[in-house]
Amino acid sequence: MVWYRLHWDQDNTDRPTALLVNYVSLASAMYVNGSLVYRDPQLVEPLSRSWTKPRYFLLDKPLLRQGRNTLLVRVSGLAAYQPGFGTVEVGDPAVVHPRFLDGVRWRYDLQMLDQMVTLVFGGLFGIIWLLRRKDSSYGWYALSTLLSFVYGLNYTAESIWPLPSTDAWEAVNAAAYLAAGSSFAVFLLRYVDRRWPRVEWGLLAINLVSFAAVIVAPTPSGIHRGWWFAVGGLIYYAATFGFAWHAVHKRRTDHLVLSACLMIPLLVSIHDFLLYYGVIRSDRYLLAVTSPLTVVGMGFALAYRFAVAMRRVEGFNLELKQEVDAATRQLGDTLTREHSLAIENLRIGERLNLVRDLHDGFGGSLVGAITSLERAPPSPVGEHTIAVLRELRDDLRLIVDTTTYEQATDLASFMATFRHRWDQRLELANIDSQWQLDGLDGLYLGPARSLDLMRFLQEALTNVLKHSRARHATTAIVCDRGRLRIAVSDDGVGFDEGRKTTGAGLASLRARATRLNGAFQRTTAPGQGVSLSLDMPA
Template identity: 45%
Template structure:
């Protein structure tokens, strides 16, 4: 059989960075190894207890199309038999004749043929009972297929019975006939089921799991590209699927010969070894470009040599590169185990126990391949279950670890959120206190501004009157002056103490107009007003008060600084705009030098203009000064 096809599956390691408890991992690996030993021991035990004595002879035919064995040349052999040592270099047909004695009272008997390599035809007492599809190249690959028959009369007969097996094979792949067992139907049926489980069913299951694993880890890699170990493990799974397919393939299709099939199979093993090297490095978070490049170079040389070597030298080349691929996988297993033992924090520690089991099965299968162990059973495909168990446990451990981290993160997040909420509450409380303080300061500033613009202006006017003609003021005039100051103070208190809603601007402007006119007239200044379009104009109380204070401050500046004889005041509504203008014929002032500075009066004017969202215009020269305000009205 083509032993070179069944080298170690050491690439089933899980490519996820997590660590398992060492005791649990070793226990799981030991359990899997024991299961493999039980599977290996069961067929041998059944064969030892059930096989009767058989007389076996063999003779090689003269051509691939022989339909009957030669009459001479038979030689006794022992099963299992490989004719490569007896007839070196022989490719073709070998006939095996098995004879045994049946008693007069023939009973039903079970016949089990463990395997034949590669294709064959079986007949009992001259009656064909089995034949493979192709007995010439491309040969049917029946080397790993057990066969069971229930023999009963008339197939069996008293006395000598002859089982004739025609085997078509190639000496390069250890062609020959495996063990043949006769016994009770129940015993042979049980042994057949055991053989089929090991040789076929578990192999199929292993390949199905490989396919699922490759798809799963490929998806993980696509979702997390930076986790390159996932991608390499997916590639390993695909390569192992192709390599392990040899276990169940019954034809060398799409090739016309088994030689091409063998070249493909070993090429896949070499590339698998390279991907296994890179996976192990990525799993440990390392990169070794020189080692990776050397492994790739060896694989490329091996693949080219396998496909270009002549058939006459194929056996030697196949053996060399099969051993190279197998030893590469064993070396990776061994190095990974050593690395895990030396580095306690290495993620490889979670896979080391399972890699140890894989290394043992790898070594066993290489010994079978080199015929140091006389066996036909390979365990690398079945050992993949142990490795998959390790991967599953590694994934579970990583999931639990991540879940714990998430839970801890949630706890820490809740604590941090609570702390942040407490800090935010303290900050908000502090900010609220600052806002209250700022509001109080703002109220005080507004109050001071209002006192300055209104009451201050009236005080200035009253003082100016008293300074000019104090001897001409009578008691009623002085009382009237004090009443005007009282009325202005009341206006400030009413405006800042309550909000009765919007009022017509003309209604609010009338008292200011009356008082300012009297004050200016008393100081020898002719004040003329022009008011239009504001009788029905209603503004919010804050805007109305700002407008009145703006006019008060402008008129106060005229009284205090202009030394004028006439002032013209205009308050008019023009479409969606309110225009205010105060023009005097006084001495004027330098507008360019004031900027944002100037006296308290000018600063107050600018502040109120900004508060109203209006445009302030200042023009001044000797003999004419104008303060104008243009305020857009809400639609």
């Protein structure tokens, strides 16, 4: 406790005189000419905190005396917390009162405004985080602002309730500042989608130590609070400069704006640190003046993220519409294809029923007729009839084979029974047959094209069997690079290429080649056999 006595001479007492005491820390009682004009509620521990506002008095008779007047001030404070007594001004109320209002505005009103803005933004971002837990940056910013609010009470509170002593108040105030700086650093990390586990665990450890010190040893923690303020300030500066470096390199609009809005408060905070540590002298802390910049930066960041999210939603809606349209078209194509397949399956079913009827009825009759004629006495007419019936039987087998197979049957499976049947017929005619089948596994032509191809081969081999008088016949079917090449050749008598033929076999071969979209070629000469070839798409 310290007493200050000041004197001034008053020439005229007819008009009121203004008295302004701009600064007293921590609590005070003031007497003018022995009369009490102001007293804080607590002049002993727990001390009141009247340092946040200047004190203004309008003095008049009889309190104000002609000649010498005395101001007696009792200042109660603790040596560790910068107790002191500022300047005193006595004069015309029209001059002194505006200075009082200016002091209140700078030292109290701006701090209170900063507190309210901090509390509102902390609540707003806290609600956003509660509604959207996965975006943890909002939660960290809310925690940072709420801790800053606790620290900011140092500039607005006039009582330390519910804490028991000034030491405890100062210790809690320093721990809140350190925690606010740490949570703000984590907020900036989350805002740029970064996680630094070691740094974050280190910050947690430092804060646990500071709060443990508040609980276990509040007096030493309060007295040496400057160390906690220094650590918190270094964390705040490192986080802000790191974020600014990231913003400059990444060039994201919201990062750049927020970084610019954070740099100005950072520079102003240097003034407040110098004032706190006694490097410079003043009665005004200025950081609260820059709080609107932080509000602008965070408001822009929030609005920017909202706009980006809305653009994503709009883009997603457009993409969803496109995908729905594509799925609708695909579903329509699928239904059309299924309808076509159903019709095709119906046709195949009818065709299979017809083929089975032919096989069971007409086929059985053919086999019975051939068997009866083979058992009858030999005759030229009978042998010719048997040959015709056998051709009909072979043709029926071709139709049955290519029709009753499944759609997914490859050409190799069709050729297996065809080759076996013709090997037997050529062997009975004393013709040695050779086959070259390459690349037919997995080649699907479908029943219609397979039947045309089988008929082409059957017609070509029938010519070898009937007309060539050959001893050897070679059949090659090769699939290569999307082309199917068929060649049937023999070493028979051949014929003159320029000679006109009257049979229907050659015309039938050309017609089937055209249906298969292929190129047909015949090569022959007397005594050199015949070679028939077909080149078609696979």
